[in-house]
Amino acid sequence: MTRTDGRAPVDVVEYTDPMCPWAWGSEPVFRRLRAALGGRVGWRRVYGILFDHDDDPAPDPAAETAWYGTYVEDISGHTHAPRPFRLSRVAASSWPSSLVAKSAEAQGASVADRVLRRLRESVFVLGEPADTPERALSAVRGVPGLDLDRLAAGAASAAVAEAVRRDRAEARRPVPDVLSPRGDSPHPGAARQTPDGGHRYALPTLLLRSPAGVRAVPGWRPYEEYVAAFEALAPGLLADPAALGSDAALARYRSLTDPERAVLAAGPWDPARAVRVETAGGPLWLHPDEAAVHPAAGPGAPSFS
Secondary structure: OOOOOOOOOOEEEEEEOOOOHHHHHOHHHHHHHHHHHOOOOEEEEEEOOOOOOOOOOOOOHHHHHHHHHHHHHHHHHHHOOOOOOOOOOOOOOOHHHHHHHHHHHHHOHHHHHHHHHHHHHHHHOOOOOOOOHHHHHHHOOOOOOOOHHHHHHHHOOHHHHHHHHHHHHHHOOOOHHHOOOOOOOOOOOOOEEOOOOOEEOOOOEEEEEEOOEEEEEEOOOOHHHHHHHHHHHOOOOOOOOOOOOHHHHHHHHOEEEHHHHHHHOOOOOOOOOOEEEOOOOOOEEEOHHHHOOOOOOOOOOOOOO
16 A cells, blocks of 8 residues: 555554543653654544443542542652642543544644643543543643634534544444553553443554554553554664753643653753653653643642642
């Protein structure tokens, strides 16, 4: 198969959710993968809706929040991703953040990446899930290049709602390989059973398609497993990106966790004027321009002292 756009004949589908702690913990590997691929593949995000409209409400919201906070803490122990000092509540719904993330795609890949990042940080840094339209839009305010009015109009549109409904349905048609995946990961990514007796991809899952076949890499996995999947379909496609110094890495990504800076920034970590945001799971490093508009560091940021 020949691609008319000049890219390699591999398409990647990322099944995810802005509120998923395992997806948050996979960001260092996924960012490294995208850098190594250098735009030579198609990469599409599908929002699987982790917290759905029709989920039964918790009989004791405070107890549920306490349990879920412990669950996130346990996952952070594996991924070393930041986690909030205090989680205000379990997300009521994934729909508002998924609609905003999907709407952002109309403004380009860079804006969409940064919008999704802010939505993740709303829960795993601030402890305030972006689970209403107002909270989701507030969380992404100030993202560079973002037209907030256009984003809000898109997120409220019938077209974006239908796109997310299609995402939700697609995430509930997993390939057979993810029903009983192998591996010793604490989150091997076996497809989740749904109330109707079907299955949904575990989050996150990457599905790679090419004329050479299909490979699924479900759950939380090391970078080498993704490399092996790409090598099986398109040998030599991955290329080590040029090393970025600490300042350049922070300028490119604007927001870095400690696990991310370990794989995305070369040399000593001493970025000029970086703003350090403390979390219960380690620091989040913000570029100064990002800190000026980020809800974790900008005006009105919560205090945890």
